[in-house]
Amino acid sequence: MGRRLEGKVAIVTGASSGVGWQSALRLAEAGVKVCVTARRQEALEMLVTTIRGRGGEAIAVACDVTDMAQVQQVVAECVRAFGRIDLLVNDAGVQSYGYFEDLPFEQIVRIFDVNAFGPMRMARAVLPHLRAQGSGHIINVASMLSKGAAPLLSAYTASKHAMYGWAETLRLELYTTGIDVSSVLVPSVATGMFDHAPTLLGLAPQPVPPTYDPDVAARAVVKAARTGKSTLVPVLLQGRLLLWAQALARPVADAIMGRFGARMQMGNEPVSRREGNLFQPVPQGIGAHGTGRVKPTPPWKRGLLSVALAGLVGGAAAAVGAGGYGVARWALR
Ligand SMILES: NC(=O)c1ccc[n+]([C@@H]2O[C@H](COP(=O)([O-])OP(=O)(O)OC[C@H]3O[C@@H](n4cnc5c(N)ncnc54)[C@H](OP(=O)(O)O)[C@@H]3O)[C@@H](O)[C@H]2O)c1
Structure with a gap:
């Protein structure tokens, strides 16, 4: 299905844990x-051993x-090891929990340096090779928070x-x-991100629900490599449905996140971690699931939430449709 990946060469950043780890495994499997x-x-050595043990080729x-x-x-x-580069997967990323007015400015700068400038540095280094080959693919592990x-x-x-x-602009510049x-x-x-991200809040951070297995993201990375699609939204509930809700029922989405969004992201366990893995790596949280403290939301619960969100989007769409019909009738009168 789609482009053949066998024999291609990829650089995967952020591969010592979480989505990067799992994406490297899935790509090697392909x-x-x-x-x-x-x-x-x-951690990278452990991953390389795992990949080689399954018959794949890897270096760290x-x-x-x-x-x-x-x-x-x-x-x-x-290039020395494999002779070329076909894919660059920009996965390395960091976050820090705190209200904007409290975040130390050096944390803000560092987050940009890793998440936004890191992929740009990687692309600058890789692009001369891709240009010389006349082919290649840069895949960015972005977020639903790249839009919301x-x-x-x-x-x-x-x-x-x-x-x-940046990715969308680069895509146009490289179009031909x-x-x-x-x-x-x-x-x-x-993933382990919630175990090693800094927090200024004194409570263990947790993801905005619902939460998925990191393999969902890794499989989307492989799908991107096979299809070349510009933007992939891997899931329905905290994906396509959420984007529709933001477009069609913005005041409701804002009211939920504005009132409850901060609390949703704080667990109950006290934690003191002001810098986490932001400036220096930490030993814990390697592998796809980190320590396993944060668990994926059970599928039945995601199903119920999907129905509720679909109802909200459908209701909003019906209201917009009815409003549009009313305006059209008034305009034609
Ligand atoms: N978890 C989520 O809910 C979620 C949601 C949306 C998007 N994402 C995105 O998915 C990507 C991976 O996140 P994850 O959840 O898998 O978290 P993670 O387990 O913390 O993985 C982050 C990776 O980035 C690496 N990294 C951090 N700072 C680095 C630096 N300065 N230089 C090189 N590597 C660095 C980390 O390894 P070292 O510490 O060994 O350097 C680690 O391998 C991130 O881009 C994140 O924004 C995650």
Whole structure:
């Protein structure tokens, strides 16, 4: 189905945990040779061992995506090992929980440096190779927060909007070159991110519900690689339905997130973690699911929520439709 991936070569950033880890596994399973990178060397080595144990090909090169020299090194090592680069998966990302007025400014800058400028550095280093080949694909692990918004995550949300805007522009600039750019708008997924993200709130952070397994995002990354589609929204409930709700029932969506959005993202366990993994990596939370503290929402609950949200969107659409009909009748009178 779609483009053949066997024998292609990918660099996957953010591969020491969560979506990046799982995406590297899924790509390797599809026959892609992967160069995995992040700051935590030992975690990368574990991933490489897992991939090789399943018959895949992988190398690990540690790198901080805020450092251009380290980024260039990853690309050089990948080309040295595998001879080319076909796919760049920009997954590395960080977030920090707190009200905008309280967030230390250096945290805001750092979040942009990793989430928005990191992918740009990676792309700058990879693009000369893709241009020389006349083919290639940059896949960005973006977020539903690349379009919407959530309280407590102002810097993260802004950086993810920036990432998406940059990707869309780059896609147009590369339109005739044989190089594709895709963005995956990932919903809340149960990774270690919520165990190592800083918080100024003193309570363990948790994702906006419903939460999915990170494999949902990893499979969307592989689908992007196979199809070259510009924007992928992998799920219905915290995906296409949510985008429709934001478009058709904006006041209701705003009222829910404005009143309850902050509380939704705070668990009950006290936690003191002002810097988390923002500036330095932390030992915990490796692998696809991290420590496993955050669990995916059970499918039956997601089903019920889908029905409720579909009802809201349908009601809003009916109201808009009825309003439009009324206006049209009035205009024609
Ligand atoms: N979890 C969600 O609900 C969710 C929702 C939407 C979108 N996403 C996006 O999915 C991506 C992965 O997130 P995740 O949930 O899988 O979280 P995660 O487990 O914390 O993974 C983040 C990855 O980024 C790496 N990283 C952080 N800072 C880095 C830096 N300066 N240089 C290089 N690598 C760095 C981390 O590894 P090291 O610490 O080893 O460097 C880790 O491998 C992010 O872009 C995130 O925005 C997540």
